[in-house]
Amino acid sequence: MKPTNIADPEYFHKVVDCQYACPAHTPVPEYIRLIAQKKYTEAYMINWESNVFPGILGRTCDRPCEPACRRGRVEEEPVAICRLKRVAADNKEEVKHLMPEIPLIKNGKRIALIGGGPASLTVARDLAPLGYEMDLYDEWHAGGGMMRTQIPAFRLPIEVLEEEVDYILDMGITTHFNHYVSSMKETLEKDYDAIFVGTGAPKGRNLNIPGREEGDANIHIGIEWLAGVAFEHITSIGKKVIVLGGGNTAMDCCRTSRRLGGTEVKVVVRSPFKTMKASPWEIEDAIEEDIPILNNMPPKEFVIEDGRLKGVIFTKVRAEYDENGRRSLIPTGEPDEFIEADDVIIAIGQDNAFPWIERDIGLEFGKWDLPVLDEVTFQSTLPHVFFGGDAAFGPENVITAVAHGHQAAISIDHFCQGKSVHERLDPMTNLVSQKMGIHEWMYDAPVVDDLRYKVPHEDKRITLADRHVEVELGFDQSLGFKEAQRCLNCDVQTVFNTSRCIECDACMDICPTSCITFTKNGDEDDLRTRLSAPAENKTQDLYVSDLLPTSRVMVKDEDVCLHCGLCAERCPTAAWDMQLFFYNVTKASSGCLTPVV
Amino acid sequence: MSYIKPTFIHPGLEKNAVGYLKREYEGAISTLCAGCGHDSISTAIVQACYEMNIEPHHLAKLSGIGCSSKTPTYFMSNSHGFNSVHGRMPSIATGANLANRDLIYLGISGDGDTASIGMGQFVHVIRRNLNMTYVVMNNGCYGLTKGQDSATADFGSISKAGGGTATPFQAIDLVGLGIELNATFVARSFSGDKTQLIPLLKAAMSHPGFAFIDVISPCVTFNNNRGSTKSYDYVRDHIAITGGLDFVPRQEEISIDYESGSDKTVELFDGSRINLRKLADDWDPTDRYSAINKLQDSKRSGQILTGLIYIDPESRDLHDILNTVDKPLNKLDEDDLWPGDGALESLNAGFR
Numbered sequence: 024m025k026p027t028n029i030a031d032p033e034y035f036h037k038v039v040d041c042q043y044a045c046p047a048h049t050p051v052p053e054y055i056r057l058i059a060q061k062k063y064t065e066a067y068m069i070n071w072e073s074n075v076f077p078g079i080l081g082r083t084c085d086r087p088c089e090p091a092c093r094r095g096r097v098e099e100e101p102v103a104i105c106r107l108k109r110v111a112a113d114n115k116e117e118v119k120h121l122m123p124e125i126p127l128i129k130n131g132k133r134i135a136l137i138g139g140g141p142a143s144l145t146v147a148r149d150l151a152p153l154g155y156e157m158d159l160y161d162e163w164h165a166g167g168g169m170m171r172t173q174i175p176a177f178r179l180p181i182e183v184l185e186e187e188v189d190y191i192l193d194m195g196i197t198t199h200f201n202h203y204v205s206s207m208k209e210t211l212e213k214d215y216d217a218i219f220v221g222t223g224a225p226k227g228r229n230l231n232i233p234g235r236e237e238g239d240a241n242i243h244i245g246i247e248w249l250a251g252v253a254f255e256h257i258t259s260i261g262k263k264v265i266v267l268g269g270g271n272t273a274m275d276c277c278r279t280s281r282r283l284g285g286t287e288v289k290v291v292v293r294s295p296f297k298t299m300k301a302s303p304w305e306i307e308d309a310i311e312e313d314i315p316i317l318n319n320m321p322p323k324e325f326v327i328e329d330g331r332l333k334g335v336i337f338t339k340v341r342a343e344y345d346e347n348g349r350r351s352l353i354p355t356g357e358p359d360e361f362i363e364a365d366d367v368i369i370a371i372g373q374d375n376a377f378p379w380i381e382r383d384i385g386l387e388f389g390k391w392d393l394p395v396l397d398e399v400t401f402q403s404t405l406p407h408v409f410f411g412g413d414a415a416f417g418p419e420n421v422i423t424a425v426a427h428g429h430q431a432a433i434s435i436d437h438f439c440q441g442k443s444v445h446e447r448l449d450p451m452t453n454l455v456s457q458k459m460g461i462h463e464w465m466y467d468a469p470v471v472d473d474l475r476y477k478v479p480h481e482d483k484r485i486t487l488a489d490r491h492v493e494v495e496l497g498f499d500q501s502l503g504f505k506e507a508q509r510c511l512n513c514d515v516q517t518v519f520n521t522s523r524c525i526e527c528d529a530c531m532d533i534c535p536t537s538c539i540t541f542t543k544n545g546d547e548d549d550l551r552t553r554l555s556a557p558a559e560n561k562t563q564d565l566y567v568s569d570l571l572p573t574s575r576v577m578v579k580d581e582d583v584c585l586h587c588g589l590c591a592e593r594c595p596t597a598a599w600d601m602q603l604f605f606y607n608v609t610k611a612s613s614g615c616l617t618p619v620v
Numbered sequence: 621m622s623y624i625k626p627t628f629i630h631p632g633l634e635k636n637a638v639g640y641l642k643r644e645y646e647g648a649i650s651t652l653c654a655g656c657g658h659d660s661i662s663t664a665i666v667q668a669c670y671e672m673n674i675e676p677h678h679l680a681k682l683s684g685i686g687c688s689s690k691t692p693t694y695f696m697s698n699s700h701g702f703n704s705v706h707g708r709m710p711s712i713a714t715g716a717n718l719a720n721r722d723l724i725y726l727g728i729s730g731d732g733d734t735a736s737i738g739m740g741q742f743v744h745v746i747r748r749n750l751n752m753t754y755v756v757m758n759n760g761c762y763g764l765t766k767g768q769d770s771a772t773a774d775f776g777s778i779s780k781a782g783g784g785t786a787t788p789f790q791a792i793d794l795v796g797l798g799i800e801l802n803a804t805f806v807a808r809s810f811s812g813d814k815t816q817l818i819p820l821l822k823a824a825m826s827h828p829g830f831a832f833i834d835v836i837s838p839c840v841t842f843n844n845n846r847g848s849t850k851s852y853d854y855v856r857d858h859i860a861i862t863g864g865l866d867f868v869p870r871q872e873e874i875s876i877d878y879e880s881g882s883d884k885t886v887e888l889f890d891g892s893r894i895n896l897r898k899l900a901d902d903w904d905p906t907d908r909y910s911a912i913n914k915l916q917d918s919k920r921s922g923q924i925l926t927g928l929i930y931i932d933p934e935s936r937d938l939h940d941i942l943n944t945v946d947k948p949l950n951k952l953d954e955d956d957l958w959p960g961d962g963a964l965e966s967l968n969a970g971f972r
Contacts, residue, residue, distance in 0.1 A: 097628040462622070470626035525852045527655040527810060527840065532663040537630045556630035573856060585626050592622060596839040597653025 024547050024567045026576075029518065035604045037564065038581050039514045041104055045092035046419075046426035048072040048450075048608045051088055051104055051516040056217050056466065059507040061500070066111035068121050070088045073607070075145050081109030082495065083174050085302060085420040086269075093511055096560070097536065097583050100475040102509045103498075105371055106533040108501035112183070113620045118190075123152035123612060125194045130154035132216040132439045136196075138203050140168020141421045142221035144191045144410025145428025146435065149611040151194035153436060159196050162203040163254070166192055169223055169413075172250035173272065175279050176491045182288050192263075207380040207408075216433045217407045220394075221424070224413040226376040227303065230267065230369045238332035238367070242524070245272045245370030252279055252490070261365020264288045267322055268370035269299035274309045276368045277424025281312050282490035289362065291335075293321035294352060295342050301430040308494065311480075312487065321352065323359060325367065334363040373418055391419060392460040401442040409434055412568060432611040457515055458591075461530075464601055466515050466586040467508070470535075475478050476506045476571065512586045516604045519577055521569040523598035530590035530599055532553065539590060544576045554580055625649050645670045647694040657811030657837030657852075658688055658757045661733070662695040664814050665726070665755075667694065668821040672817040672869060679724045681715060684709040684738060687764050688730030688757035700791045707738025710745035713752050714938075721939050722823055725752035731859040732762050732881075735771040735792045742794075746801045746830055752778070753824040756794055759839035760850040766844025777806075778847030782950040792861040795920075798832045799912055804935035805831035807845035807928045810855055816914040819894075820928060826907035836924065850944060859916050862903065862927030876958065886933055896928065905931055 027034060036548070037043050041051040050069055055344060057066035060510050070077035084105050092101030136143040139161030147157050147386065165573075166188045170179065192198060202212060204337060210218060227244035235242060241261065243251075245268065253256035264285040266277040269292035280288045290300055296318040299306060310316065320337035323349065337360045340352040362451060375393055387395040387404040394403050394410050401409045411431040412424030434444040457465040478495045486492045498506055531539045535557035544550070551558040558565060558580040569576035591599040625921035626883035629643050636642075645666040650659045669679065675696035692701050700723065726918065733740050734756050735940050745754070750795070760773040767781035772794065775950060797849045798806040805827040809817045836855055838844050844851045851856075869892045880900045886894045896905065903914045911930040911949035918925040 097631065196858070303914070400679060468627065469622060469624060472627055506763070525655065525840075526846070527657065527812070527838070527852060528660045528812065528858075529655045532650070532659050533625075535626045536628060537633065559632060559633045572853075583630055585628060589625070589627050589649075593650075593654045593659070595653065 024544060024550060024565065026569045027564070027566045031568075032450060032606060033071060034564070035454070035516050036174045036450075036606045037302060038516060039604065040091040040093050040604070041088035041102075042514070042606065044279060045601075047074045047088065047429065048606065049088075049427075050605060050607060052510055052512050053605065055102070055104070055107055055507045055510040056512070059467065059504055060106055063111050063114035064116045064118060064121070064539055066260050067118055070111060071118070071122075071190075072610070074422060075148055075395055076141060076187045076421065076426075077108050078112035078178060078187050079111050079170055081105060081107075081169070082179050082183070084108070084422055087422070091617070093513055093583070094509060097585065098474070101473055103478070103506050105477050105497075106498055107503060108352060110500070110507075111498050113497055113504075114500060120225045122190060124275045124518065125151050126154045128154065129156050132156070133158070133214075135160065135210055135213065135215040135218045135438075137218065137220050138168060138211065138222035138412075138414065139163070139166035139198075139200070140221055140223050140412060140424065141170060142190060142414070142424040142428045142431070143219060146219045146221070146411065146432045147194065147196050148191045149429060149432035150436060151191075151196065152612040153564040155439070157196050158199060158202050159192075160199045160202050162201070164200050166198065166200070167247075167553075169220070172253050173246050173275065175249065175252070175275050177278070177282065177486060177494050178275070180491070180493050181580055186317070187319040187519070195387065205379050208384055211384060211405075213306070215407070216439050217409065217429055219435065220408065220410045220412045220414050222377075223410045223427070224373045224375045226374045227369070228372040228374060230322065230371060232322060232324055234327050234332075237330065238325045241366045241617065243366065243368045245276050245297045245368050247276060247375055248368055249279065252283070258284070259284045261484040262286045262366045264368065265361055265362055265366075266290045266370055268292065268372070269294070269301055270314075270370065270372065271301045271305050272370075272373070273370035273399040274301045274305040276370050277314045280366075280368065281314065281487055285366075290314060290316045291320050291337060291362070292316065292318050293340070294350070295319055298342070300351075312483065318361065319352075326361065333365065334361055335367060336361050375417060383390040391417065397444075399430065399447070400434040401427060401436055402438075402444055419544055429608065429610050430607060433609075436611040441594065448609040450609055451605070451607045454516070454518070454602045455605075457588075457601045457603055458597070460501060462514075462592050464514050464588050466601070466603065468512070468586075468589050468601070470511065470585050471508045473509055473560055475509065476502050478570055503549070514587070514604050514606075515567075515586050515601050517579065517586065517590060518602045519566065519568050519579070519586065519599050520598045521571060521577070523596045524568075524577065525598075526573055526575070527595060528570055529593040533589045533593045535589065536585055538582070538584045540578045541571070541575045542578060543574070544570070547569060549581075550578055554578060557583060622798070623649055634856050636670055638675050640676065642666065642670045642738075645676060645696055647692070647697045650691075650694045652687055652690065652694075653839075653841045655910070656687070657759065657839070657841040659689050659694065660811040661755065661757055661835055661837055663816065664811075664817040664821060667814070668818050668825070671818070671950050672822055672825065674724060674825075678722075678725060681726045681728060681744050682713045682716070683711075683715075683728040684730075684731045684733035686730040686762075687726055687759075687839075688867075689733055692728055696816070696972055700933050705950070708740055709735070709738065710741040710750070711901055714745060714748065717750055717752060717938070718944075721751070721944070722948050725750075726825070727816075729754065729756050730808040731756060731758045731770040731772040732759060735794060743801055746798060746803045746832070748938050749804055749935065749941065751758040751829055751939065753821070753833070753850060755821075756793070756832075756834050757837040758834055758850070759837050759843055760791075760848070761843040762841050763839045763842055767839065772864055774849040777849040778841045778845065780845050784847075793915075794832070794834045796912070796915055798834075799915070800931050802908075803832050803930070804932040805830040807832070807932040808834045808926045809838070809926070810859060810924075810925040811834050811860075811927055812856065813926070816861065816927060818863065819865050819867040821887075822869070823865070823894045823928065824889060826869070826888050826892045827931070827935065828940075829932070829937040836926075837943065850881070857925060858922060858924050860903070860923035862914070862925060862929060863896045863926055868893045868895060880902050886931055888933065889935070892927065894931070899922060905929065906933060
């Protein structure tokens with residue numbers, strides 16, 4: 024193999040599994056260390072700069088970082104990254120003075136933001152410090168978008184939502200609430216310098232099976248129903264409730280039903296339990312609230328009696344997979360099952376909808392009726408119209424919408440300043456030795472054995488009685504510290520200097536997880552079989568040195584490296600060094616923020 | 621500084637045939653200087669014992685005094701151990717071995733512990749052909765007392781402690797001495813070459829009798845400088861290898877397909893074998909005369925000869941020589957030791 028080019032920041036970025044997996048590339052280990060040092064405000068600001076909604080995401084994020092966490096490869100469970108973020112948000116002090124100042128003299132450019140959700144708010148946050156004037160339009164009476172309408176208050180208290188939405192709206196954004204934008208053509212006529220569309224995926228999927236129309240009074244579309252609850256148009260539901268669907272919206276619907284009077288709430292999914300789309304922890308919480316999840320039962324018919332919904336008939340299937348892994352649901356031949364219900368909630372997915380964008384204005388639409396966009400710049404075929412969030416490439420999640428918002432903001436800024444939107448600045452990176460003494464490091468190198476700590480929950484009798492009571496209490500400072508200590512500090516990189524190595528083998532001998540080998544070079548597949556321990560996880564790179572005096576190379580399998588620093592401690596010549604790697608995606612307003620680290 | 625090794629191990633590592641992970645053969649984190657050759661030897665011992673499926677409680681590690689003699693703390697935590705008086709490890713090993721012949725005895729010593737204060741004990745344990753492996757971690761200096769030259773420091777070698785002056789005395793060559801005293805297994809190796817050291821350790825631990833391995837082990841702190849003949853660089857530049865070596869334990873004999881081209885196979889008493897590859901033409905490791913010649917030749921040409929240098933396949937260990945019973949002496953009970961009047965009478969009757 025060729026020697027690894029560690030001058031390319033993407034190599035070490037990939038070693039920080041959590042940060043690499045995060046769509047916004049939040050510097051996770053950095054803020055976890057700050058939490059362990061009780062520097063909650065600093066931890067919050069690192070998050071805020073990167074993901075804009077630390078308090079919201081610390082409760083509701085889809086956490087792509089956690090399945091990626093290295094800890095999950097050396098023991099049972101990853102670090103509770105998401106809930107640690109909440110620790111920072113819960114314990115921070117006043118932060119507003121740390122946020123960028125908004126210039127009183129504007130730069131003369133006007134931007135329209137359509138939709139008040141996470142994508143638009145991110146664009147607003149990134150552009151306001153640069154002096155842009157922004158008009159934000161939303162059909163609801165307040166900002167937050169789906170974070171307000173679709174995430175129930177028992178998962179995300181309204182104060183937390185409003186605090187973080189207001190940080191942005193207070194930056195001098197002109198809001199036009201209760202204002203449904205019904206025509207793109209009209210908006211174009213308002214002569215904005217740029218328009219950002221962050222309208223999400225607002226259309227809940229319907230289920231057209233017999234009885235749907237007749238039972239309409241008691242059959243609800245998941246996201247619409249949740250919005251109705253959020254705005255208190257809906258305050259009750261029948262005792263017996265069936266929720267159709269296996270995603271996170273279904274979990275929110277069934278748990279909300281339990282709080283509005285549903286005593287016998289069931290979730291029914293058409294496919295096997297293990298293929299449910301909902302996050303495992305959401306499923307766990309639903310089961311915890313006595314909600315059974317029945318699987319392999321597609322709905323066949325709504326049963327109506329005397330003009331009123333009586334229940335649903337389900338067929339029974341099993342899943343079979345062909346050689347391409349494509350699934351088909353085969354009827355088992357068992358008799359259909361009737362389940363009684365006073366109300367049914369359909370939560371089987373959501374779609375984009377752009378009925379308000381005229382199709383003759385030069386804005387092209389492509390596959391699945393989604394706008395044609397540049398994947399990096401989020402620019403549409405109308406050069407001054409940009410998209411982001413679920414409105415761009417279909418339903419994803421809040422953290423993806425934030426990542427889109429950052430990139431779209433850069434594009435809008437470049438566009439308005441007459442620069443090429445395709446010009447993107449490199450991320451801000453830094454690599455600093457952590458050596459303090461012969462055997463001392465600036466980071467907490469020892470690896471603790473603690474298993475993942477559970478987040479304490481409020482008593483079920485209290486939470487089920489009031490939908491506003493938050494279920495999760497969050498880690499307190501002491502639990503937060505213990506959980507933070509589980510982080511392996513993957514951003515403290517093992518950096519190898521070939522010219523200093525005397526090939527004493529000390530690093531190879533001490534490595535607790537057998538990551539390091541000195542051997543003859545070979546191609547990657549061959550090398551992977553010849554190491555101190557088999558390197559079977561090909562998603563993780565091999566770090567290969569230049570040729571050493573004995574014609575061997577140092578090969579380090581990054582897979583299960585604990586970043587404990589023992590290789591560097593046992594190295595007599597400091598050929599190994601532990602160096603803190605900082606990687607931060609450049610934002611439009613990066614220059615306006617004082618870096619925290 | 622870290623004193624605790626993380627408990628996590630690579631999830632892909634497997635247990636050996638007797639059900640132990642390699643981790644269970646390891647010891648505490650070394651407190652020797654970073655980069656010490658001794659730590660590599662400890663790792664080689666761990667690897668050899670793991671691969672040989674030795675149950676840790678079936679091995680006793682014994683040592684004297686010195687950096688080398690500290691190392692038993694850093695490997696095989698679950699084995700028996702005895703840290704003896706300076707240079708007196710052979711006496712303890714002899715006593716322990718006579719009391720319990722069932723254990724594998726691994727003696728760890730250094731150049732001071734063996735070639736100076738312990739020389740008297742060393743030569744006598746060779747004479748007795750005690751069944752043990754005797755490893756000298758040889759760095760040519762007294763590392764624990766700030767690096768003064770030891771008796772194995774080569775003539776002309778420069779160490780840090782000497783302030784740049786060359787050693788004026790001739791070195792004791794423990795390998796030559798061992799062969800001269802009729803040791804039955806003599807080898808030399810280098811801490812930086814585990815591919816050679818591990819099979820040598822395995823062969824030594826299987827050898828019935830005294831197996832001596834002199835391992836050159838650079839002292840990174842006091843003797844890894846330019847001008848030293850025991851530095852990593854000097855040894856790598858001057859190393860000569862007697863030949864490749866594979867140790868084939870008895871239980872694998874049927875299943876292993878021997879590599880063709882083995883020039884010589886030495887069969888050990890227990891049925892295991894040592895396959896030697898690409899031997900020099902003028903050398904036969906089972907012939908003491910040839911081994912001494914080879915050793916002197918390489919010395920004259922300034923080379924450090926490593927590998928298996930001499931082995932006596934007919935070796936008879938101390939228990940064999942003394943004709944002791946098969947049962948370990950410490951397990952003999954009153955019935956064994958005092959068979960009673962009847963036995964005495966029949967013994968006496970034999971003399972009538």
